[in-house]
Amino acid sequence: KAGVTQTPRYLIKTRGQQVTLSCSPISGHRSVSWYQQTPGQGLQFLFEYFSETQRNKGNFPGRFSGRQFSNSRSEMNVSTLELGDSALYLCASSLANQETQYFGPGTRLLVL
Amino acid sequence: DQQVKQNSPSLSVQEGRISILNCDYTNSMFDYFLWYKKYPAEGPTFLISISSIKDKNEDGRFTVFLNKSAKHLSLHIVPSQPGDSAVYFCAASVDSGNTPLVFGKGTRLSVIA
Numbered sequence: 001k002a003g004v005t006q007t008p009r010y011l012i013k014t015r016g017q018q019v020t021l022s023c024s025p026i027s028g029h030r031s032v033s034w035y036q037q038t039p040g041q042g043l044q045f046l047f048e049y050f051s052e053t054q055r056n057k058g059n060f061p062g063r064f065s066g067r068q069f070s071n072s073r074s075e076m077n078v079s080t081l082e083l084g085d086s087a088l089y090l091c092a093s094s095l096a097n098q099e100t101q102y103f104g105p106g107t108r109l110l111v112l
Numbered sequence: 113d114q115q116v117k118q119n120s121p122s123l124s125v126q127e128g129r130i131s132i133l134n135c136d137y138t139n140s141m142f143d144y145f146l147w148y149k150k151y152p153a154e155g156p157t158f159l160i161s162i163s164s165i166k167d168k169n170e171d172g173r174f175t176v177f178l179n180k181s182a183k184h185l186s187l188h189i190v191p192s193q194p195g196d197s198a199v200y201f202c203a204a205s206v207d208s209g210n211t212p213l214v215f216g217k218g219t220r221l222s223v224i225a
Contacts, residue, residue: 004155033212033213035215040217041217042201042215042216042217042218043156043201043203043215044215045212045213045214045215048212056211056212058212090155090156092155092156099144099161099205100146100158100161101158101213102158103148103155103156103157104155105153105154105155106154106155
């Protein structure tokens with residue numbers, strides 16, 4: 001069974017731009033969660049989607065948004081990028097709830 | 113306020129010896145706990161979990177112990193191998209996984225040959 005895939009793996013953007021990251025969950029998994037990992041803060045929860053609906057949301061500004069498609073694939077978007085948005089963005093999928101999540105390799109975003 | 117704390121940023125252990133990674137939590141509503149391992153340039157990999165109805169769970173070389181009264185859990189790796197060198201994250205959730213996982217900041221384990 002293929003694992004969680006994320007594209008692109010690396011991205012360089014400048015301040016003020018926007019970015020869209022993509023995540024394909026493990027086949028059959030319906031829950032997709034997004035995390036931001038920075039050196040000082042560890043993994044911080046962004047949001048979770050289940051059956052195309054946002055089910056949980058972390059404490060991030062409205063510049064961070066996401067969506068999920070009918071095939072469970074998910075995208076997250078960050079608008080008006082700031083230097084502090086430079087991080088590794090991780091996507092994780094699970095069957096239904098968030099009990100055991102399986103992570104993708106992440107997208108490393110650098111904002112200049 | 114950090115609800116899940118891993119107070120040791122790093123740990124070095126000799127190959128063949130026991131590695132003990134610790135995690136403390138403050139939210140008494142947490143009832144499900146997990147450990148993940150992360151290599152550089154990869155996403156975290158699920159290692160082992162434990163429900164609050166148990167105090168120990170074992171999977172091969174990995175054992176997780178839960179002390180609910182102390183709000184403390186630990187991961188034991190016996191024997192430690194060089195391939196275990198990675199960052200280990202402790203995570204917890206409320207309602208058996210129906211709420212988002214809360215992660216600690218991780219402990220970097222180095223197993224020295």
